[in-house]
Amino acid sequence: MQRCDVLIVGAGPTGLVLALWLNAQGIQVRIIDQALEPGTTSRALAVQARTLELYQQLDLAQAVLDQGHTVAAINLWVKGEAVAHLPFARIGEGLTRYSFLEIFPQDEHERLLIDRLQAQGISVERGVTLRGLVDQGDQVLAQLQGRDGRMQSCATRYLAGCDGARSTVRNALGTGFPGGTYQQVFYVADVLGQGPAFNGELHVDLDEADFLAVFPLAGSGRARLIGTVRDERAARADSLQFEDISRRAIDHLKVQVDQLNWFSTYHVHHRVTEQFRQGRAFLLGDAAHIHSPAGGQGMNTGIGDAINLAWKLASVLKDQADESLLDSYEQERIGFARQLVATTDRVFTFATAQGPMADLLRTRLAPLLIPRALALGPVREWLFRTVSQLTLNYRQSALSDGVAGHVHGGDRLPWVAVEGRDNFTPLNTIEWQVHVYGDADESVRSVCQAEGLRLHVFNWQAAYGQAGFAQDAVYLVRPDGYVALAAGDHQAVTLTDYLARSPRRGVGL
């Protein structure tokens, strides 16, 4: 019988990030995957700004930027002409260090995560399949099948189901996967080619004929085509070849394909499981939620699940928090997953709707209205904050309390850079901490000292006020960079009171 603290089932991006974040906090993990090799296809491309911010904690963000590609602009095409050019290079300026749209293919991304894990002495156990599990109350007994076919048992204190859309863990827990499947069939093709759509920018065809987007990949002449398959060909999607897909949209964008590196068709589902936690087992990533790729949210949401759960599991396993802390994982993540399914559903439905009205909206109104709307600062900011997941907050969580300035308990800590100093640098350590923008009074300092909380004091500047902070207020920040408590008045008492009733216990998490 093998034993571990956390058994991670599945070494896609979700499982790999969970392993990295748990290991960084000193938790012993085992990570298995039924596949003999890591994935070799590009799949999810966008790495959102919030993911990059969280990647700073393990010094991963720069590696993604070094290997990835920054999208300078988005172009909308109608009837063979580029009708709108939307500059994107610094769309989120002033909101984050990562104020742009970054593309990094999933296979290369996974390789980076695997290499980091390996450097820390952890290898993914390949060819090992979870066949079943029994929650025994104080541990989970997992039945694993090795590549030689032999069964073995593993006793683990917690089990993380990061095993994708067809999750064995979800089936074993019986938490269901309600939702549906869209009629349209999508294709993806990674190609080498030529033409105006290969200029390193993103190109979207809005024509009535087909939907097609051309995503730039790092390296000249490389791109990903994502399009819809319509008419009778959709019925034979599984046997479809690149040659079978409609040339119309491709011709509209003047795409000349010289070499096809990967082609796949897929049905898009929209589903969220009913429970993200059952006893000692958790569901994360595609095992818990799937939706249309519109907006590049899927993989990033799985990574967000992993980072949300990792610090909570680490705190409980190190006896620094009560087990009830783990309840907040589902509470914080399931609402976002449901909202995401609903919003991506609306975007997807608009992008693929058929009929004269939908065509008119897409081909006439959208090219006129979208550039005008994006020329407005507040619209640009709203769009960037939403897509990059900077807006994601846990205000409804039982862990969140108070409001000071415009910052609520549960918000992502607003990012501010002043004279080259950035208030996110202290977040590189995965720990609870207190931020004060202005002066921290003696009583606040004493509480921090007594509780083993690092206190970061930033001399007041107008920029902090513009970002929403209140002068001299206390912001208790969680290990994942979200504000737990915002206290504007009676700061020391409010902080002491919060700490006394929070599931966090002990000194120096």
Ligand SMILES: Cc1cc2nc3c(=O)[nH]c(=O)nc-3n(C[C@H](O)[C@H](O)[C@H](O)COP(=O)(O)OP(=O)(O)OC[C@H]3O[C@@H](n4cnc5c(N)ncnc54)[C@H](O)[C@@H]3O)c2cc1C
């Ligand atoms: C063709 C295609 C195109 C896509 N394009 C996009 C896109 O453009 N944008 C986007 O955002 N997303 C896209 N996606 C979705 C994206 O790939 C997923 O959101 C992402 O992979 C989810 O990561 P994950 O780690 O949660 O799950 P997965 O990546 O699915 O990883 C699950 C892992 O679990 C393993 N596993 C499964 N069952 C078991 C078991 N019983 N025992 C052990 N191991 C097991 C699997 O082998 C797999 O490695 C695409 C997906 C596909 C298939």
